[in-house]
Amino acid sequence: MSSASPNLSVAPPSGHLSAESCLQIYDLMLRARILEERLISMYKQGDGYFWIGGPGEEAFNVPLGLLADKGAGVDHDYLHLHYRSSATLLAMGADPIDSLRQMRNVATDPYSKGRNFAGHYSKREWNIVPVTSPIEVQFSIAIGTARAQRKGSGAKGITIVQGGDAGTAEGDFATALVWSSRKGNELPLLMIVTNNRYGISTAFQGQHGYEQIADRGKAFGMQTAVVDGNDPEASYAALQRALHYVRTEKKPLLLEAMVSRLRGHSSASGANLVKGEVDCLEKFEATLEARKLIGKDDIAKRRAAITAELLDASMQIRDEPAPSPDSIWEHVFADHNLVGGER
Amino acid sequence: MSSASPNLSVAPPSGHLSAESCLQIYDLMLRARILEERLISMYKQGDGYFWIGGPGEEAFNVPLGLLADKGAGVDHDYLHLHYRSSATLLAMGADPIDSLRQMRNVATDPYSKGRNFAGHYSKREWNIVPVTSPIEVQFSIAIGTARAQRKGSGAKGITIVQGGDAGTAEGDFATALVWSSRKGNELPLLMIVTNNRYGISTAFQGQHGYEQIADRGKAFGMQTAVVDGNDPEASYAALQRALHYVRTEKKPLLLEAMVSRLRGHSSASGANLVKGEVDCLEKFEATLEARKLIGKDDIAKRRAAITAELLDASMQIRDEPAPSPDSIWEHVFADHNLVGGER
Amino acid sequence: MSTMIQAIRMALHVGESRLGVTDIFGEDVGPPLGGVFTGSQGLKTAWNTPLDERGIVGTAIGLALAGQKPVAEIQFCDYAFNTIDLLKIAGNTCWASGGDWNVPLVLMTPVGAGIRGSLYHSHSFDAQATRIPGWKIVMPSTPRDAYGLLLSAIRDPNPVMFLMPKALLRVKSRPGEDVPGEPGDDKRLAQMIDAPLGDRSAWQPSWPELEELYIPIGEATVARTGSHVTVISYGRNVPMCLAAAEQLAAEGIDTEVIDLRSLHPFDWPAIEASVRKTAKVLCVNEDTEITNFGEHLIRRIIEELFYELHAPPKLLAGAAIPGIGLADHLEMASVPQVESIKAAIAELARTEP
Amino acid sequence: MSTMIQAIRMALHVGESRLGVTDIFGEDVGPPLGGVFTGSQGLKTAWNTPLDERGIVGTAIGLALAGQKPVAEIQFCDYAFNTIDLLKIAGNTCWASGGDWNVPLVLMTPVGAGIRGSLYHSHSFDAQATRIPGWKIVMPSTPRDAYGLLLSAIRDPNPVMFLMPKALLRVKSRPGEDVPGEPGDDKRLAQMIDAPLGDRSAWQPSWPELEELYIPIGEATVARTGSHVTVISYGRNVPMCLAAAEQLAAEGIDTEVIDLRSLHPFDWPAIEASVRKTAKVLCVNEDTEITNFGEHLIRRIIEELFYELHAPPKLLAGAAIPGIGLADHLEMASVPQVESIKAAIAELARTEP
Numbered sequence A, B: 001m002s003s004a005s006p007n008l009s010v011a012p013p014s015g016h017l018s019a020e021s022c023l024q025i026y027d028l029m030l031r032a033r034i035l036e037e038r039l040i041s042m043y044k045q046g047d048g049y050f051w052i053g054g055p056g057e058e059a060f061n062v063p064l065g066l067l068a069d070k071g072a073g074v075d076h077d078y079l080h081l082h083y084r085s086s087a088t089l090l091a092m093g094a095d096p097i098d099s100l101r102q103m104r105n106v107a108t109d110p111y112s113k114g115r116n117f118a119g120h121y122s123k124r125e126w127n128i129v130p131v132t133s134p135i136e137v138q139f140s141i142a143i144g145t146a147r148a149q150r151k152g153s154g155a156k157g158i159t160i161v162q163g164g165d166a167g168t169a170e171g172d173f174a175t176a177l178v179w180s181s182r183k184g185n186e187l188p189l190l191m192i193v194t195n196n197r198y199g200i201s202t203a204f205q206g207q208h209g210y211e212q213i214a215d216r217g218k219a220f221g222m223q224t225a226v227v228d229g230n231d232p233e234a235s236y237a238a239l240q241r242a243l244h245y246v247r248t249e250k251k252p253l254l255l256e257a258m259v260s261r262l263r264g265h266s267s268a269s270g271a272n273l274v275k276g277e278v279d280c281l282e283k284f285e286a287t288l289e290a291r292k293l294i295g296k297d298d299i300a301k302r303r304a305a306i307t308a309e310l311l312d313a314s315m316q317i318r319d320e321p322a323p324s325p326d327s328i329w330e331h332v333f334a335d336h337n338l339v340g341g342e343r
Numbered sequence C, D: 001m002s003t004m005i006q007a008i009r010m011a012l013h014v015g016e017s018r019l020g021v022t023d024i025f026g027e028d029v030g031p032p033l034g035g036v037f038t039g040s041q042g043l044k045t046a047w048n049t050p051l052d053e054r055g056i057v058g059t060a061i062g063l064a065l066a067g068q069k070p071v072a073e074i075q076f077c078d079y080a081f082n083t084i085d086l087l088k089i090a091g092n093t094c095w096a097s098g099g100d101w102n103v104p105l106v107l108m109t110p111v112g113a114g115i116r117g118s119l120y121h122s123h124s125f126d127a128q129a130t131r132i133p134g135w136k137i138v139m140p141s142t143p144r145d146a147y148g149l150l151l152s153a154i155r156d157p158n159p160v161m162f163l164m165p166k167a168l169l170r171v172k173s174r175p176g177e178d179v180p181g182e183p184g185d186d187k188r189l190a191q192m193i194d195a196p197l198g199d200r201s202a203w204q205p206s207w208p209e210l211e212e213l214y215i216p217i218g219e220a221t222v223a224r225t226g227s228h229v230t231v232i233s234y235g236r237n238v239p240m241c242l243a244a245a246e247q248l249a250a251e252g253i254d255t256e257v258i259d260l261r262s263l264h265p266f267d268w269p270a271i272e273a274s275v276r277k278t279a280k281v282l283c284v285n286e287d288t289e290i291t292n293f294g295e296h297l298i299r300r301i302i303e304e305l306f307y308e309l310h311a312p313p314k315l316l317a318g319a320a321i322p323g324i325g326l327a328d329h330l331e332m333a334s335v336p337q338v339e340s341i342k343a344a345i346a347e348l349a350r351t352e353p
């Protein structure tokens, strides 16, 4: 069986996950949230030039990271992620210190060597395709990795692509719908739209002709689903169903997750707490408390522990070297076919 | 009332048009067909470098030309046409000799001064936006003329945009769907897809995920329709309904017309008669004969007359001058704001 | 003492209130934000588009064909590269139709490095733009020029690209660079036309009594006169070249700095006059150095003034690499800096014929 | 005596049967047509895409990232201008990821004038292509070079653009330009690998025993040696430059013609050696002349060899207008012709130092 959700039991009929799973998910959500808070304070203290990230998407992105089949090559899942995917990375096992390194744009940043903005992950070892700033292009690129995994290819993995709501106005979103649903040539592609109802300052309202973005898949005869991305258990179940369908049928599915944008768009808009948005973390804490799985004091303890851990991490990288001026000339071209398995 | 269909009675309940209208439409279809045949023989005789056009679309394109509100400026309809629109031009009153001039790329070509391929019409006087070779870009441009005519603008006209089936895979088609259906910001845009089931050599089959391209509009909550584009009366009625809706509601509508491609894609594929395609002209001739509106001999006479007329026309332009080498420098920039009403 | 972004906003206000501008649009251009750089705050005709650059450019072309006066914005030029085909159509429609149609639109877009924008907020667009026939291309380096060039762009019957040097948008004008009619006091100006922080739904700008100023497209300006070396630049690099020139003056090197302002058409007579005087020329821009617009300027100079030259013309431009890195060292090493400009001028000045 | 398009087809056959090419795709690339120029007839891995260039380039990038070996085609380079952002991503992915990923893809596209293609079947792509860092760019002028460069492109771990000079695709190879292993008799070759007219559903090609030939990317070839003037060109213009050189030989002008073959990286040593010998240089290409790749070559020559030159380097390129018109006069007046090349060489040859 695939390496997906190694230590998570499938959701029981109740729709609740096991206590153990809930606590694992909660812990990852909390770590992701605190990581983003740390990145924001680094930005505010001048330890980085720009912040963008995922506070408000943890309840959806953590299950995604747990359920993705992690590994390199076509027998594992390719992930074409958005710039709000820190929780997915942590759930897959990434070390948060590397996110701090990218924020601080030091030479040790394993994702871009100090070249790219925070949240722009890349990890070939796990099939995490470099996150690109241009909105929605990942939808045109994802059809390529999905084609390499199409029915009959023998590949075990599938392709997962994720983007925001406003970005679906780009032609690339339609490209993914058209190319993945060609009759007889369907692609094993899970398209995820994380809908926070905003594109920077522009509200969803008045920019779209449909109630749900997922409806756009219906015209193409593809499976679609909408999930409350602020509910980690619902998200987990929806992702499990969606991944199972795409994996077994080798056909596309469009999944829309309704999420929050708790710190606004990015540091450009201040990165301060936004009022009136559901906080999936507080909500899940309340659920777990109600289920007696966790207490106020545990929460405080965990929070304090992780915060301290990340503060240490930020201290640890303080003196890591900046990339050298000459390093701009490195990696303009590749000498080996790394993706082809050469060393 | 608008100048649309000045001399055509609305289709009676029977769905049949008046005898007079039928004969007018038939005559225009015949003229368009013979015009294309003339262009093809000019190409084959070396009187032009490339042919592309509309044999097989007359039954739909003639009614379109008759029903469009012809004129200059936002109070009339803007037409962003495909390269198979000769029948629409003739129905609007264009002189076929000008199509011959463009085929022969002489300086007197009023559509492009000998610069562009046959079928690439442009006529500001009638709001006919220059036909562009790049597929589907007209769908991204049409939303601009439609915006100038949006509800509240006071403009009486609407925008009509037409393209083929394969071209709908381009992001520009999705752009038109997204931009024209924004809730509260809908555009008066009639989107027409003339579906001949081919893009050059590539069959519809296997390239699309839906049964009808019109279905793609449904996701956007817009009106859609499919019509037999080989039936001029059905096309007339469908266009009349569609135009009425867009004109009065100032909202978008997606209309798919199933048509034939009687001479293949273009001269690049030989421009010879293709077997197994419905010929709308023969079909309509049979209908009119059955209704006793026309006889075999009339048909032969009309055909002979128009053929002779166009042969004369092609003789007439034989000695018209080629554009001069220096003319390449003309119209790189405009000196006046022609579209703004300056002379 | 307005900033360049305020000058642009004032020009757009004059455009929509006196010159017939009907639509000012792009991503986040309308309320509440009024543009990611505040360039369209408080404007009556500003509206937010879907996140689709192809739709933005297509809409601009369509509006222009329909006799409107659109001013469209691509939020960053880094995101205009999926629209080059449409930009080419805007530029070829008049020619393709044998003069039947013109396309009077203005496309604004922020360009260049200098804000640690990393790979996708540091692109230059001048080389790409000058490769699209049928467009006029302008790029100001002062608030006053921004105001006067934008008004000329709005009045032009052709597509005009207005390149906004990102790094200069918030720089205040120096004496003599004011927008005619703006209040001398910049606090006052800010109170009048800058949207307040927080909720601004009730806010209304109060515009100063602005005079119209039309800086002709195609006219350069000599930003500094000198006799030893001619430096030809535009946008963000102009103040850098001026700083370099001032510092070199101390070393006895007398540099002339031409601010091209219009890239297409450009002011050949101004270049010719200066090069005939100095016999040495340096072109400075931030775009990648292979197939770069400065190379066109040099080729033209070589063709027409080869025998006047006392040294090979030089180009100082962006490194030919796939992106501009975020870290200080990386950005600094990728595009011209005052130091590298000084070195290039000095080397030219010291070259013996 | 194969044609260039047959040589390309043979290279693709070697690619899919020996070099691991997994997908050859684009609009009308698969059966029944096998490409609008027949370049992919009879290939096992050729398939038809939807009519969507962005999807084609995106698919190529994705396939490459997944360790496949895609060869994608844009039917005409005229239709690649809505994908420049994706081409930039193909070129920056390795750099942006600090070397974590490479993108081994080949993009083929027909370029240039010469077939009366009017506005949208006459575009050149060399200037645009050389502006996209992270790509290697090649453009053959003979069937043999097409074969050897395409095999090198397929084997390269980076994105490689293979520009196909439209006007030369059906020209037969001259002696010495054969593809190693092809049958000497061209009728025979056609019988073996050209699809029959009409129904070809049952047809199978029979491929000759082809030898592999790898022309190194970055290596130019001296197509004609001469001592008076150096002409640097590529693609369609190379045979024109050779014809001009032959005609001028009668007038005692001895022209050296360098066929660059690789535009990026290009063969500077070959250029330097030739210019040191002749001291006079002409660059010839069809792309529009403002911000043109030939201007980069001239700038580099000026920078490094200024004092060796006996005349100002010249560029002969396409007119800076929005399109190439259909009528003979219009196309002829828009891009270099043998006569204009001759005139430019002769003028250089006659220039006194």
Ligand SMILES: Cc1ncc(C[n+]2csc(CCOP(=O)(O)OP(=O)(O)O)c2C)c(N)n1
Pocket: A084, A133, A134, A135, A136, A163, A164, A165, A166, A167, A168, A196, A198, A199, A200, A265, C027, C051, C053, C075, C079
């Ligand atoms: C092609 C492109 N255009 C514009 C931008 C600038 N931009 C960055 S994020 C953003 C809004 C994206 O909104 P959405 O798709 O909803 O994602 P979200 O940020 O809300 O998660 C914009 C316009 C960009 N990065 N890429």
Ligand SMILES: Cc1ncc(C[n+]2csc(CCOP(=O)(O)OP(=O)(O)O)c2C)c(N)n1
Pocket: B084, B133, B134, B135, B136, B163, B164, B165, B166, B167, B168, B196, B198, B199, B200, B265, D027, D051, D053, D075, D079
């Ligand atoms: C952007 C673009 N890509 C490719 C082409 C080449 N081409 C010309 S027509 C055509 C097929 C168009 O098919 P369809 O949209 O169905 O229209 P039809 O010709 O069948 O009426 C193609 C691929 C083009 N003109 N523009």
Ligand SMILES: [Mg+2]
Pocket: A164, A165, A166, A194, A195, A196, A197, A198, A199, A200
């Ligand atoms: Mg959003």
Ligand SMILES: [Mg+2]
Pocket: B164, B165, B166, B194, B195, B196, B197, B198, B199, B200
């Ligand atoms: Mg079709």
